[in-house]
Amino acid sequence: MTKDTYYVTTPIYYPSDKLHIGHAYTTVAADTIARYKKMRGFDTMFLTGSDEHGQKIERKAQAAGKEAKEYVDQIVATFKNLWDKLDIEYDYFIRTTEARHEKVVQQIFEKLYDQGDIYKGKYEGWYCTPCEAFWTERQLEEAKEEKVCPDCHREVEWVEEESYFFKMSKYADRLLEHIKDHPEFIEPESRRNEMINFIENGLDDLSVSRTTFEWGIPVPIDDDHVIYVWIDALSNYLTAIGYQTDQENFEKYWPADLHLVGKDILRFHTIIWPIIIMALDLELPKQVFGHGWLLSETGKMSKSKGNVVDPVVLIDDFGKDAIRYYLLREVAFGTDGKYSTESLIQRINSDLANDLGNLLNRTVSMVDQYFDSEIPKVAEKADLDQELIDLAAQTKKEVEIEMEKLKYTVALEKIWNFVRRTNKYIDQTSPWLLAKEPAKRDRLKTVLYNLLESLRIIAVMLKPFLTEAPFKMGQQLGQLEAIEDADWEAATWGSLKTGVKVKNGEPMFPRIVLEEYFEKVEQRKEKSKDKDLKEREKMDLVEIKERITFSDFMDADIRVAEILEAEKIEGSNKLLKLQVDIGLEKRQLVAGIAKKFEAEAVIGKQILIVANLEPATIFGVKSEGMILAASDPEGNMVLSTVSSEIANGSQVK
Missing domain, CATH: 1.10.730.10 (Isoleucyl-tRNA Synthetase; Domain 1)
Incomplete structure (x- = not known):
């Protein structure tokens, strides 16, 4: 039967920070095909959104002193602002914190469990926190004699925890047959060959729950676990169009005609996602297209690398059409390209x-x-x-x-x-x-x-x-x-209306003098520096103390510590008594942070402490060390934490 609908999706973006020009690249491409299909008469559904759960978000929110939902709300607002500035005409913006999505994800988990496709076991293996991905020994790469994630090339950590597993291996042969019988399913061809090789090397069952963080959708059969990203985030393509909640709308648009994704998440969308769909006894998407990266001069753009290009600045400087045109015209879709x-x-x-x-x-x-x-x-x-x-x-x-x-x-x-x-x-x-x-x-x-x-x-x-x-x-x-x-x-010859008046207008795209533009950029940077300086002066920051030698600094033994317990000290409104694990031993500290942090909110945080201070008695309580925190003259405070999990007791050098 001929399908007169067209369903296109972008990945749902992770709100750990604002989006960069690479995210705009994907979304403009999806918007363009959706607009084209609408012009061809298709009833089009264009979906984008945000993937809002996970350990990284939980930690980011804690570091910012905010609840996780409050934190993602602010970041998601910047997503929508960017799409508005680029005239992105999405039909639905899904958030994985929506009640409807969470409920259906639990139903999906329970269905897969009931039919024997999910089982309880124990996970032992390597985990990359920034990518939220598990890796086997053979999948890891090495850099400077350290095991690193094959995607982001950052250090991985060994994790042992109870987990629920999804039987990927059960469906591997069926998926492989589908990919070979439907070459259009994965594009471009080079990426399809990569996925075939990956499957032929053998698929391990997939960990689909976690117990080490709470910011996620609870497993419906086990309150100690939250549903991990694979079932949570990927299911958005179903829940957004009414799976289990609006069957008529779901049947109207499913299967998706096109999932547009970056090549770094192609494996998730062409192996994990199709197998989940197979297990749910649904028709597979028609095509997953893994486009290349838009690179900066220092390589792949990454929030953590700090080499991202802010599309909002570019739109303000050059206009939305110029940016849309450049993204679509400069780089052959499917290959890597370089922004300048x-x-x-x-x-x-x-x-x-x-x-x-x-x-x-x-x-x-x-x-x-x-x-x-x-x-x-x-x-x-x-x-x-x-x-x-x-x-x-x-x-x-x-x-x-x-x-x-x-x-x-x-x-x-x-x-x-x-x-x-x-x-x-x-x-x-x-x-x-x-x-x-x-x-x-x-x-x-x-x-x-x-x-x-x-x-x-x-x-x-x-x-x-x-x-x-x-x-x-x-x-x-x-x-x-x-x-x-x-x-x-x-767009067919002969429809021009004659006898009407033309109207001269301002140039749509004024020419830009390269040197003048970069001069303005430099002036803007200088103004920004002046503004920052004035702000610092206004804040009346404490003057920097006299310089010390490197040897003096090395005398301070700064260690990573995990807060195990926390409680207010009776009679004080600013002191917390903390029990911390510094790897070699457990210690008690007294910290003057109670005005800014509730005791419950700091439990589980990995912080930095000075471990070799002489013990002191503060407000009648023994303290064996000092936590590191930053505060400004207005009373704002943040704790010194680590960017990702590391062993307690690790030394700061």
Whole structure:
């Protein structure tokens, strides 16, 4: 049966921090295919969202002194703000903290358990906290004689804990057969081959619960466990469209037509996710496309590396259409590409300002000058005209072919070939010379009509890619309403309204002088530094003490300690009595943090302490060390913690 719906998804992004340009790359690509399918008449569902549970979020929130939900609420607001600034037209934004999602995830877990696909066992193995991923010995890589995660290349830790396991191995042969029988299921081909090799090397059963943190959906049959990310986050593609809650809507859109993901999470979406779906006895998604990374000059963008490019700044500087165009045009979808501000500005100047903007400006100006702004009708044709008309039809067909293959770069290149050919048509016909001869006025009418009609068709074909320029073009061409209502078939020759007025407007894409832009960036940095300095002066921070020698510093033995117990000291409103594990032994500390931290909130935190202080008695309680914390003159305080789990007693050097 022919499906007249189209369901496309992005990954749901992790709200540990704000998003970077790489996340925008994925989401703009999904938005573009959704807009294109809508123009083709499909009932389209476009899903994005946020994956909000897990140990990393729990720790981030604790470090910020906030409840986990409060912490993710603030970060998710920045996600939605970014999508608004990029004109992302998602149909639903799912959050894994939604009550509906949590309830259905528990139902999924229980169903898999009841049918014997989930069992209770014990996990022993390597775990990467930043990626929230378990790894076998053979999957790990080595760096400087340390075992590291094969995805993020950071240190892993050995974990032993009770866990529920999902029988991945039970479905491995069935999945492998599906991938081989449906080559379109995983794209591009190089990634499909990687996944086939991964499965053929053998699949281990998957740990799908945790006991070492609480920020997650409780396992419905065991309160000591929370459901781990694989079932929680991946199930969003089902729960968002009504699985178990709105069956009519679910059946309307499932199976998904396209999961768009970065290549680093392709394995989760092409192995773990399909096996979960098989176990639920549902139809598999039609395609999972693993695109490449948008790299910075220092490699893959990562929040932890601090090498991310902020898309909000770029949008404010260059406009949303310029950013959308650059992301889709610069990097062949499926391969890695490199971001640079220089290449962005070059694209704006050459493609958007010179080719498209200049074509629009020249054409509208000539209609204004030669026909008092009124669009003329076709009068006298020539062979040259038919070449332009034929190329318009050919371009539309070629763009359709490339969009079905998600080759955005090629599709835009086809459109720009037509833009450049239309510019060449101006040079070939020389309207300014035709205007000098009254006998050639009919020919001039046809030439200008053809230029205006080419621009109208270009505007229609750009609607999936750009969200402002097509309508600015429509306004200047006197065709705004037609562009707003245009479906894909409107990109066909002959629909230009004549007898209406064109309107000169401001340049859609002003040229940017590279040196001037970077000079402004430097000025902005200086202003930011001045602002920070003024803020520091305003805060009246304590002056830095006299310098000490390295030897003096090394005399302080700073260790990682885990808080096991905490309670208020009776009679004091600012002191907590802490029992801490420093690896070699357990100790008691007294800390003046009670005004900022509840006793229950600090239990389980890994903090830094000075372990070799002479014992002291504070408020009648013995203290064997001192915790490290930072505070400002306004009374704000944060504890010195570690960025990921490490053995208690580890020394700070």
